Amino acid sequence: xxxxxxxxxxxxxxxxxxxxxxxxxxxxxxxxxxxWMADNxxxxxxxxxxxxxxRAERNRIIDSINLDEEWRLFIKSMEIEKRAATKNLRxxxxxxxxxxxxxxxxxxxMVFGPWDNPFSDNELLAEEININPGRTTAELILPDGxxxxxxxxxxxxVEDDNIKISNNEGILxxxxxxxxPLDTVKNILRVPRGGEYQLVLEDSTVVWLNSESQLTYPRIxxxxxxxxxxxGEAYFDVKRDERRPFVVVSKSQQVTVLGTEFDISAYEQxxxxxxxxxxxxxxxxxxxxxxxxxxxxxEPNEQVVYDINSNDMKRDQVDPYxxxxxxxxxxxxxxxxxxxxMSKISRWYDxxxxxxxxxxxxxxxxxxxxxxxNLADFLKILEVEKSLKVVLEEEEQTLVISQQ
Amino acid sequence: xxxAGKKVLYNSKEFKILFDQLFPSMCVLATRILDDEHKGKDxxxxxxxxxxxxxxxxxxxxxxxxxxxxxxVRNACYSLLRKEKRITKDPLEQHLHLPSEKRILEExxxxxxxxxxxxxxxxxxxQARKVIKLTLQGMTNEETAQKLSVSINTVKTVKKRAYxxxxxxxxxxxxxxxxxxxxxxxx
Numbered sequence: 376x377x378x379x380x381x382x383x384x385x386x387x388x389x390x391x392x393x394x395x396x397x398x399x400x401x402x403x404x405x406x407x408x409x410x411w412m413a414d415n416x417x418x419x420x421x422x423x424x425x426x427x428x429x430r431a432e433r434n435r436i437i438d439s440i441n442l443d444e445e446w447r448l449f450i451k452s453m454e455i456e457k458r459a460a461t462k463n464l465r466x467x468x469x470x471x472x473x474x475x476x477x478x479x480x481x482x483x484x485m486v487f488g489p490w491d492n493p494f495s496d497n498e499l500l501a502e503e504i505n506i507n508p509g510r511t512t513a514e515l516i517l518p519d520g521x522x523x524x525x526x527x528x529x530x531x532x533v534e535d536d537n538i539k540i541s542n543n544e545g546i547l548x549x550x551x552x553x554x555x556p557l558d559t560v561k562n563i564l565r566v567p568r569g570g571e572y573q574l575v576l577e578d579s580t581v582v583w584l585n586s587e588s589q590l591t592y593p594r595i596x597x598x599x600x601x602x603x604x605x606x607g608e609a610y611f612d613v614k615r616d617e618r619r620p621f622v623v624v625s626k627s628q629q630v631t632v633l634g635t636e637f638d639i640s641a642y643e644q645x646x647x648x649x650x651x652x653x654x655x656x657x658x659x660x661x662x663x664x665x666x667x668x669x670x671x672x673x674e675p676n677e678q679v680v681y682d683i684n685s686n687d688m689k690r691d692q693v694d695p696y697x698x699x700x701x702x703x704x705x706x707x708x709x710x711x712x713x714x715x716x717m718s719k720i721s722r723w724y725d726x727x728x729x730x731x732x733x734x735x736x737x738x739x740x741x742x743x744x745x746x747x748x749n750l751a752d753f754l755k756i757l758e759v760e761k762s763l764k765v766v767l768e769e770e771e772q773t774l775v776i777s778q779q
Numbered sequence: 780x781x782x783a784g785k786k787v788l789y790n791s792k793e794f795k796i797l798f799d800q801l802f803p804s805m806c807v808l809a810t811r812i813l814d815d816e817h818k819g820k821d822x823x824x825x826x827x828x829x830x831x832x833x834x835x836x837x838x839x840x841x842x843x844x845x846x847x848x849x850x851x852v853r854n855a856c857y858s859l860l861r862k863e864k865r866i867t868k869d870p871l872e873q874h875l876h877l878p879s880e881k882r883i884l885e886e887x888x889x890x891x892x893x894x895x896x897x898x899x900x901x902x903x904x905x906q907a908r909k910v911i912k913l914t915l916q917g918m919t920n921e922e923t924a925q926k927l928s929v930s931i932n933t934v935k936t937v938k939k940r941a942y943x944x945x946x947x948x949x950x951x952x953x954x955x956x957x958x959x960x961x962x963x964x965x966x
Contacts, residue, residue: 445802527943
C-alpha cells in the first residue's frame, strides 16, 4: 500500500476516534472501534490521544500560527518561484541566489516592517478590530430534547398531520394543516449571542427574536388563548384575534394583547423588564412579591419599566423607534448610558467589555447607527464623539473602554 | 490544479480557504517530527510551495490533497534531518534515526483526531465546551452534570449538539465543493 493510501486510512480512522471521545459512536461504529483497538499498539495510542495535556500542547502549536502572515509569505514565495521558473537555467541560478536573499529581506521586513503589529501585548486599536456583526442563526428545540440548528437546514423542518414547520432565509414558519384544537406540543426557539431570527407562529403572528433570547410556544395555540414565554428580547406583531388573547410571560410579568405591535426586553442578567408599545393597546400585569397583581394599560408610544429588585414600576412616554429599531437593522440610542448601550453591542457582536474607570458607564450617547456593519465602525464613532479610547484584548475577546 | 473537480489557482480565494484549513495540521506534523516550532512552520511553507511545482495535479477530494501534503511534509522533514546530520560533527549523532513510517502515521492520526475534536468544540458555547472537555477526560454524564451543577439532560443535549457540529465537519469535503460554487457565483 502506498503511503498516501495509508494516510487516507488514518484520516478515516480519525473520524471514528473523534466520535469515540465525544461518546457518540453508534452500534456499528462501536464494533469498528473494537477492531481498531485490537490492532497492535493502538490501545496505547488511544490513551495518548485521551490525555488532556497532549491536546493542550497541540492547541498551543496551532495558536502560535499567524495564518494571515503565513499566507502572505506563501504568496510572496510563489511569486518568486514563478519568476524564476520562466527564465533560463543560467538566470535561474542567479535568481535562486536572489530568492534566498529576497526571502531573507522579506523575513527582515516581517520583523521590522511597517505592517508588523507594533503592539506586542495583543491589544488591537479600535480601527484594527475586525469583528463582524451578528447573523441570522437559531436553534429549534423539540419536546424530546432534539436540537435543530436552523442555519444548517433548509425548507421543511417538521411535517405531520397537524402542522408544517418550514425554515427559509432566517424565518421559521408554522402553518397549521387543519383546525386541531388539541395539539399541546411545545417548541423552543433559541437565538445565541450574535444572532437574530424571525418566527411566524401558527396564527400568523410575527416575532423577531434578538440575540441571546429564547421563546417557548405551542405549535398550535389552544382555543381560548395564545400563550408564549420569553427570555431576552423580542418584537411582536400580533395578529388580531378577539377570541384568543395573546399572552407573553417573562419572569413575573405578563402582557396580554388582542392585536398590536410591541417590544419586550427581559434579559436574565438585567434587573429590569422593558415593555414598549408601538401600536394598539396592551395590558401589563406584574405579580409583586406579596402575590398582589399590579396592572397597567399602555397606550401607543408608552413604555413600562419594571424593576424586579425594587419592585418599582415606571410608566413613561418614549420614542418607540428607539426600542424597535433593532429589528429594522438600526441601533438607535437616545441619551443612553454606555453601560446599557454596551450590553446591547456585546450581545450582537458576541464580545465582552469592561470599563477601565468608574463613571465611564454613565457617559451618555446619542446616535442612529447601522446594525449590520463591522464593530470597528461603531467604536470609531464612539471614540471620536465621547473622547474615549477603546482597545480589544485579543486573548480575552474583551473590549476595554477608558477615558482618553 | 484541479481539486474536487474544480480548477483552482494558487492565489485564489478558494485556495486561501484550503490553506487556512490545511496549513495548521501540516505545521503540527512537522513541529512534532522536528521538535521545533520555527522549523515546523518553514517545512509547512515548503510543502505548500512544492505542491505547486506540479500545477497540473488533479485531486479527487480535499482529503487526497491533504494526504499528498502530509507526504510532502514527511519528505521535507527527512531531508532536513539528513542535512542537519551532515552538518553536525557530533559523533553521538552520526547514526541517524529517521522517524519510522509507523511514527509518521500515528502522528497524522493524532493530528487529525485532535483537529476534528477542536472543530467540534470551538463552535460551542463556553458552557457546552466545559461539558465536552469533561467528557473528553472520561467523565460520565452523571459526573459531568454534578461537577457543573447542571441537569443530566443538559449534558445530553450539549453532547448531541457537539455531535451535530462534528457531523457537519465530517461532511466537509462536500461543504468545500458547495463553498467553491458559491464563490464562483459571487465573482
